[in-house]
Amino acid sequence: MSEINSSPTLLAFDTSGPYCAVAVMSQGRITTRIDNMTRGQAEHLFPLLQEVLEDHQFDFSDLDGIGVGIGPGNFTGIRIAVSAARGLTFALNTPAVGVSTLEALVWDQTGPRLAVLDAPRDHIYAQLFGVSQSHPPQHCTLTKKSLESIVDGYEPIVIGPNPASVLALTGWACRAPRTSIIEAIIQIAKLRLPHVSQPPRPLYMRPADAKPNPLKM
Secondary structure (H helix, E strand, O other), rough: OOOOOOOOOOOEEEEEOEEEEEEEEEOOEEEEEEEOOOOHHHHHHHHHHHHHHHOOOOOHHHEEEEEEOOOOOOOHHHHHHHHHHHHHHHHOOOOEEEEHHHHHOOOOOOOOEEEEEEEEEEEEEEEOOOOOOOOOOOEEEEEEEHOOOOOOOOOOOOEEOOHHHHHHHHHHOOOOOOOHHHHHHHHHHHHHHHHHHOOOOOOOOOOOOOOOOOOOO
């Protein structure tokens, strides 16, 4: 396994949404690239990683670690990124750190805060951070009753790319994320890199949208 140093060279990527997002950290400096796309991430990801590393005059063998977005989000996209990270970990003998999209939204903010992401069919993904006990991520209906059950009596700041729907139901204050999800992923990965012991796992919070075709079974 690569030796962990105080200023590691890291690569992070995330395909849990309609994009391929990549970040590189070197000498404490971060650069990011986000290619928006609704499909084709599987074919696009590795050429993109190669291109971004070459732009920095790096190779995969130069990496001290990898960060990867594990969801929640698009089922297929999560699987693509996590499988890629696990494959690189095996091939390079380099540690990989899985980071949830929800914790990436709020990682550099303090106090009670509710990370929210839109989910299909009038649902949201949500998780409460910054209180005395840990709260698990939730996949819930977008209703005031569901939201109040998640926050456990706190009145949090709502943080997400589209928190207006939560504001309309609850009146809680809203705040935009301070950094992009991919930049937060690589920052969190750096902090966790010395302590990682297990390969990343997908954070699936609902069944896949795709249904098996009974004619092909």
